[in-house]
Amino acid sequence: MTTYDNLLRVMNTVADLGAAGALLGWDQETYMPDGSVMGRANQMATISALIHHHVTCAETRELASEIRDQLDGLADEQKRIVRTFIRDHEMAVKLPVELVEDMSRTAAMAQDAWKRARAASDFTIFQPLLEKTVELKRREASLLGQAAHPYDNLLDQYEPGLTVDIITPVFDRLRKGTVELLASVSAAQGSVSDSALYRTYDKDSQLALATEIIAKLGFDFATGRVDLSAHPFCTNFGKHDVRLTTRVRENDLRSCLFGLVHEAGHGMYEQGIGEAFERTPAGQGASMGIHESQSLFWENVIARSEEFWQWAFPRLQQVFPEQVAGLTARDFYRAINKMQPSLNRVESDELTYNLHIILRFEIERDLIAGVLEVADVPRVWNEKMQASLGVVPPNDAEGCLQDVHWSFGGIGYFPSYTLGKLYAAMEWNAMQKDIPDVREQIRSGEFAQILSWLREQIHTVGRSETPAEIVQRVCGRPLTETDFLAYVGAKAQDVYELD
Amino acid sequence: MTTYDNLLRVMNTVADLGAAGALLGWDQETYMPDGSVMGRANQMATISALIHHHVTCAETRELASEIRDQLDGLADEQKRIVRTFIRDHEMAVKLPVELVEDMSRTAAMAQDAWKRARAASDFTIFQPLLEKTVELKRREASLLGQAAHPYDNLLDQYEPGLTVDIITPVFDRLRKGTVELLASVSAAQGSVSDSALYRTYDKDSQLALATEIIAKLGFDFATGRVDLSAHPFCTNFGKHDVRLTTRVRENDLRSCLFGLVHEAGHGMYEQGIGEAFERTPAGQGASMGIHESQSLFWENVIARSEEFWQWAFPRLQQVFPEQVAGLTARDFYRAINKMQPSLNRVESDELTYNLHIILRFEIERDLIAGVLEVADVPRVWNEKMQASLGVVPPNDAEGCLQDVHWSFGGIGYFPSYTLGKLYAAMEWNAMQKDIPDVREQIRSGEFAQILSWLREQIHTVGRSETPAEIVQRVCGRPLTETDFLAYVGAKAQDVYELD
Numbered sequence: 001m002t003t004y005d006n007l008l009r010v011m012n013t014v015a016d017l018g019a020a021g022a023l024l025g026w027d028q029e030t031y032m033p034d035g036s037v038m039g040r041a042n043q044m045a046t047i048s049a050l051i052h053h054h055v056t057c058a059e060t061r062e063l064a065s066e067i068r069d070q071l072d073g074l075a076d077e078q079k080r081i082v083r084t085f086i087r088d089h090e091m092a093v094k095l096p097v098e099l100v101e102d103m104s105r106t107a108a109m110a111q112d113a114w115k116r117a118r119a120a121s122d123f124t125i126f127q128p129l130l131e132k133t134v135e136l137k138r139r140e141a142s143l144l145g146q147a148a149h150p151y152d153n154l155l156d157q158y159e160p161g162l163t164v165d166i167i168t169p170v171f172d173r174l175r176k177g178t179v180e181l182l183a184s185v186s187a188a189q190g191s192v193s194d195s196a197l198y199r200t201y202d203k204d205s206q207l208a209l210a211t212e213i214i215a216k217l218g219f220d221f222a223t224g225r226v227d228l229s230a231h232p233f234c235t236n237f238g239k240h241d242v243r244l245t246t247r248v249r250e251n252d253l254r255s256c257l258f259g260l261v262h263e264a265g266h267g268m269y270e271q272g273i274g275e276a277f278e279r280t281p282a283g284q285g286a287s288m289g290i291h292e293s294q295s296l297f298w299e300n301v302i303a304r305s306e307e308f309w310q311w312a313f314p315r316l317q318q319v320f321p322e323q324v325a326g327l328t329a330r331d332f333y334r335a336i337n338k339m340q341p342s343l344n345r346v347e348s349d350e351l352t353y354n355l356h357i358i359l360r361f362e363i364e365r366d367l368i369a370g371v372l373e374v375a376d377v378p379r380v381w382n383e384k385m386q387a388s389l390g391v392v393p394p395n396d397a398e399g400c401l402q403d404v405h406w407s408f409g410g411i412g413y414f415p416s417y418t419l420g421k422l423y424a425a426m427e428w429n430a431m432q433k434d435i436p437d438v439r440e441q442i443r444s445g446e447f448a449q450i451l452s453w454l455r456e457q458i459h460t461v462g463r464s465e466t467p468a469e470i471v472q473r474v475c476g477r478p479l480t481e482t483d484f485l486a487y488v489g490a491k492a493q494d495v496y497e498l499d
Numbered sequence: 500m501t502t503y504d505n506l507l508r509v510m511n512t513v514a515d516l517g518a519a520g521a522l523l524g525w526d527q528e529t530y531m532p533d534g535s536v537m538g539r540a541n542q543m544a545t546i547s548a549l550i551h552h553h554v555t556c557a558e559t560r561e562l563a564s565e566i567r568d569q570l571d572g573l574a575d576e577q578k579r580i581v582r583t584f585i586r587d588h589e590m591a592v593k594l595p596v597e598l599v600e601d602m603s604r605t606a607a608m609a610q611d612a613w614k615r616a617r618a619a620s621d622f623t624i625f626q627p628l629l630e631k632t633v634e635l636k637r638r639e640a641s642l643l644g645q646a647a648h649p650y651d652n653l654l655d656q657y658e659p660g661l662t663v664d665i666i667t668p669v670f671d672r673l674r675k676g677t678v679e680l681l682a683s684v685s686a687a688q689g690s691v692s693d694s695a696l697y698r699t700y701d702k703d704s705q706l707a708l709a710t711e712i713i714a715k716l717g718f719d720f721a722t723g724r725v726d727l728s729a730h731p732f733c734t735n736f737g738k739h740d741v742r743l744t745t746r747v748r749e750n751d752l753r754s755c756l757f758g759l760v761h762e763a764g765h766g767m768y769e770q771g772i773g774e775a776f777e778r779t780p781a782g783q784g785a786s787m788g789i790h791e792s793q794s795l796f797w798e799n800v801i802a803r804s805e806e807f808w809q810w811a812f813p814r815l816q817q818v819f820p821e822q823v824a825g826l827t828a829r830d831f832y833r834a835i836n837k838m839q840p841s842l843n844r845v846e847s848d849e850l851t852y853n854l855h856i857i858l859r860f861e862i863e864r865d866l867i868a869g870v871l872e873v874a875d876v877p878r879v880w881n882e883k884m885q886a887s888l889g890v891v892p893p894n895d896a897e898g899c900l901q902d903v904h905w906s907f908g909g910i911g912y913f914p915s916y917t918l919g920k921l922y923a924a925m926e927w928n929a930m931q932k933d934i935p936d937v938r939e940q941i942r943s944g945e946f947a948q949i950l951s952w953l954r955e956q957i958h959t960v961g962r963s964e965t966p967a968e969i970v971q972r973v974c975g976r977p978l979t980e981t982d983f984l985a986y987v988g989a990k991a992q993d994v995y996e997l998d
Contacts, residue, residue, distance in 0.1 A: 013545055016546070019538070020520075021519075024522060031724060034721060046511065050516075222532060237535070
């Protein structure tokens with residue numbers, strides 16, 4: 001056995017444990033009986049601790065040290081896999097296993113407390129566990145090393161290489177452009193009605209239609225499936241077993257349809273990762289930001305385009321003839337792209353969405369820097385909502401308790417959503433150069449070439465390239481907000497028929 | 500940390516890994532997409548190997564050696580837990596991890612081959628993998644130590660302490676008694692009709708009724724659930740998460756109803772194990788035989804009794820008024836207890852069932868002893884069917900390919916089913932002494948005291964007593980076939996109205 005073979009064995013074990021952990025998580029959100037929350041928390045903490053052990057133990061340290069001297073002799077693919085592993089290894093060795101277990105167990109309890117807090121709209125139920133989470137994350141950030149901002153070390157876990165100093169000017173320009181656009185749109189707000197979306201839509205028919213659409217887009221049901229859960233997500237246990245979940249609301253057509261297309265975007269990414277990376281740390285998406293660029297590409301660029309509904313609207317009419325009676329494809333396209341400030345991130349439109357993210361980014365950054373206390377989060381949340389969106393939640397359930405992320409310790413995660421939007425707009429510009437008739441293809445319900453392009457450009461390399469490398473290679477330049485602002489500006493102009 | 504605390508940590512890790520492995524198995528049979536068979540096989544092999552590692556590694560060996568000297572200082576419960584762990588530890592250290600992984604991976608592939616072989620009714624598709632399985636099991640048996648029969652070492656894994664020499668005379672007397680009874684029954688066969696069971700029964704209504712019944716029996720849905728699978732089973736991930744599966748056949752009322760009651764019997768056992776044993780090797784059923792005694796107790800002793808249907812038949816009439824029109828509770832009771840030789844173990848009655856088991860026991864014993872070749876299994880199967888049941892399968896799908904067990908390496912498992920029947924009859928006699936009006940309670944649809952009795956007598960101790968200890972304590976004597984023969988004889992007499 002060569003050093004690489006031995007290291008591969010370690011990587012396979014870690015990947016298999018990761019798959020088992022992901023299944024425990026999927027099951028908890030879909031089928032697990034309520035009575036087994038504690039048992040599941042223990043199981044997940046054990047798996048996390050074992051993964052940490054295998055990534056950091058003495059044997060692995062030795063292999064990691066040996067393989068650094070043997071890189072020249074490895075094939076290109078092996079080099080990429082090793083590089084990815086070394087990154088995980090170096091990050092993990094900085095964190096004691098007790099912290100990893102504590103984080104995992106705290107997350108399980110915090111999610112439970114968050115659910116109860118949200119149901120009661122009482123932040124104080126969640127507060128002690130959020131305090132514990134922030135404390136653990138501060139410790140984690142400081143253990144991970146010196147950085148201009150301690151929050152950089154958390155950002156880096158979701159988007160390797162991203163820092164506060166990189167993202168701040170991008171977010172500043174994005175906010176400025178968004179606020180300007182929003183002013184133009186607000187003046188024309190009356191011209192777009194979305195009331196048809198909130199009629200009564202049979203749940204089973206909604207789910208069947210959404211499933212039909214993602215199959216048409218290219219989601220492979222031989223290696224994937226769809227289930228229901230309170231909050232939609234995508235997870236996977238290798239590229240051959242990709243699970244999507246969705247929720248269906250009888251009086252909101254958007255929830256299941258766009259939610260499932262979004263998750264299928266994540267799913268098609270995982271299904272498209274190169275076989276060579278299976279059971280290695282490179283066999284995953286490159287980052288949360290790149291992942292979101294895939295889900296948002298399909299959800300927004302494709303499924304919220306007018307061309308898409310020129311193809312899909314007749315099918316929608318077949319399924320829900322009464323509900324959409326009197327509407328044209330263009331009416332429907334305008335309805336699903338209505339842009340206006342709202343309280344809820346998930347339900348917000350493409351334009352105002354990023355303002356929700358920037359608010360969360362600022363709060364997270366300040367919590368980790370120690371300049372904001374957890375107890376002050378509800379007040380600061382509401383002040384920032386007023387300042388940036390001009391609306392204030394009537395209670396914490398609709399305010400700072402609306403998202404699950406902080407409860408599972410996902411601090412540093414939110415910026416990925418906006419990165420995903422910015423990357424998706426950049427990818428869309430690159431794709432239009434390579435596939436000049438792409439809009440025609442969408443109008444004809446042809447998505448094979450679009451998916452192939454994404455596979456070749458983005459999916460195949462998995463995590464073997466960094467997000468910055470992928471963006472540079474595919475789009476010819478680094479992260480920018482300009483493509484997105486141009487894209488959303490053109491859409492606003494079209495939807496609101498601005499001059 | 501004391502030695503016990505350290506050992507407990509190892510046991511917790513092993514139990515959590517076991518839960519993750521069980522979830523991977525449950526998911527494979529319920530929701531996993533077809534395309535991920537290989538990935539799942541790898542994941543399960545990794546979990547098996549890790550369990551083996553944690554039970555046998557140097558650190559655990561040292562802890563096991565230390566704790567042997569400290570037994571006097573432990574609380575009674577701790578002593579029992581340690582004794583159970585030491586048993587697993589001593590068995591595991593005899594098996595190299597390569598064998599464990601090979602077994603796990605072979606099982607995954609053999610199950611796939613078995614499914615294909617059965618679908619094509621072609622034993623040769625399964626044969627090479629069964630040969631590999633038998634070879635691995637022979638190696639396993641020989642590594643586990645000296646025994647009068649190598650098969651004893653496999654029996655011992657399912658029913659600690661059981662040997663060929665113990666079981667053979669029991670099985671011989673059981674066969675003799677069964678054949679005699681069968682002769683009397685056959686002469687009166689025309690007097691019992693079961694044709695009503697094969698009318699058309701709406702699947703959803705069947706599942707709803709069976710679910711309602713197991714809830715009434717005492718299965719706790721706060722810590723359990725029911726799903727569909729091709730083959731019914733029960734699995735669990737701790738006592739707070741117990742999963743049952745069932746299948747529903749539109750033209751066979753027995754399959755879902757009695758299948759689900761059977762699995763719920765297993766499930767109530769797991770739900771009843773003492774909290775103190777959670778996340779330790781004692782937190783499981785005592786053996787496969789004791790487990791089957793619980794499932795068969797509820798399925799046969801309770802749900803196939805006349806008293807049960809005196810209570811439940813009116814409800815059945817409500818759900819399926821047309822299908823059971825003209826039948827009385829007694830007619831129905833007689834129909835579900837029709838006794839006649841058939842080809843299929845799962846669908847056979849309480850009397851002839853054991854003949855199917857004895858046949859499998861003899862074949863397994865001879866395969867492991869090396870006096871029967873895998874290639875000869877189909878021929879020997881058919882010869883034995885002719886000799887003991889007087890019927891011969893028309894093909895291998897309905898013959899030696901009918902059961903899943905050999906494909907997952909479960910050689911030594913089958914005798915547990917008959918042990919379960921024998922134990923259940925012994926438990927039933929013990930229960931009737933403690934609860935004199937138990938038949939009245941069943942007739943009134945009251946099952947709480949029955950479940951409490953089983954909880955106290957059998958469930959609570961989990962695996963902290965051996966099956967022999969449990970049977971001796973609860974029934975006042977060791978394993979015997981006499982209670983069962985008396986029980987089934989009385990039922991035959993009643994159902995067939997023999998003199």
